[in-house]
Amino acid sequence: MSAPPTATVDLGKSRCRVVVHAEPRVERSGLGAPGLASAGGVTAALDAILPLLDGLPRLDAIGVGAAGAWFAPDAAVELAGLLAARTGARVAVASDVVTAQAGALDGGAGVLLIAGTGAAALGIDADGARLIDGWGPELGDLGSGSWLGRETLRAVLRAADGLAGPTALTAAVAGPVGAPSDVQAWLAGDGALARRLATLAPLVLDAAEAGDDVAAAIATEAVRLLTTSAVAASAITTDVAVHGGLADHAWFRDTLSSSLRAAGRRVVPARGDALAGALLLTRRVDLPHERFVHRAE
Incomplete structure (x- = not known):
């Protein structure tokens, strides 16, 4: 049996994108959320992400780049914990600008x-x-x-x-x-x-x-x-x-x-996007971005 796949999430204020890294690759999109720094931001984030995960196979890990996480780290911690509890997956949440930077620079400085x-x-x-x-x-x-x-x-x-x-x-x-x-x-x-x-x-x-x-x-x-x-x-x-x-x-x-x-x-040319950065941060804990990643299991 193959190992459970990883999903990555790019949660913006207008759109939420989810990619499941498996064969075949699964891509879904829906409405975004106001941002984790907004009132009710965590609930809105869950409402945007969870419907896009419905019907998927069991996930090993989920990497999330969420708008507003930079200014609301406590909300990012809460989102990681709730998402892990709802899905049973390991979860890493960071700001969408952090995942975008990680993807563009391939985890480098x-x-x-x-x-x-x-x-x-x-x-x-x-x-x-x-x-x-x-x-x-x-x-x-x-x-x-x-x-x-x-x-x-x-x-x-x-x-x-x-x-x-x-x-x-x-x-x-x-x-x-x-x-x-x-x-x-x-x-x-x-x-x-x-x-x-x-x-x-x-x-x-x-x-x-x-x-x-x-x-x-x-x-x-x-x-x-x-x-x-x-x-x-x-x-x-x-x-x-x-x-x-x-x-x-x-x-x-x-x-x-x-x-x-x-x-x-x-x-330098951008090597990847925010979803690539979220996948990288999900798989590695040795990058300089780690201090901005909030993890839960």
Whole structure:
């Protein structure tokens, strides 16, 4: 008989993904949870994870990367214990940013720079760990897709009020948003504002690449902010892996990579994702991430 398989979980605020590492490989997804730092966060996490485990064979171990675990370690401990009691498996719970860093750097030292809807940089090395930004769209996520979208709309409104010169961004956002007079109504629309703002990021990056001065200034500041976060995340290692949707824009990825190299960093390809990191942390206890892993049996 083959040994019971391991499952890994990537529990985000919008989506929960589960992979069972067996033959055949099983993948499932469902709704996410508000985060372990939120009121009722542990219950919401269980409600997101357990239905995706229904009907599966007995599991030997479960590795979880959960949003909010960095700021709520007691909740991560509680989640690990309850999940172990419900499934009979060995459980390892860490922050989703920790599992993402472990996957990207294959368990080694280095910085993971997340540049997507939000932004954060996590560096883990012999000196410890530093999480920079990840403060959310109201206070931080500097240089992220939502930040780019917000700055785009500000530029359009400033141009419309005569506070700044004209910009190609006015025409660029006319399709998804409308005229400058429509911006407030668009902001009040349905859906998470940060995600909707981030949909405007490719527009400003395309305009910057095409030579619009206003868009170029916004993109340049985003690169500066992301580079600053990556540098601040580690004083020892120089390796930086970049994750997130902004890296899909070739011009922006190349510009950001050049900035990181100019700051003395070595840009390395991400070797895996958060699910790969969760699997790694489930199987090994000798990594520098161990102090951020909460285990239960």
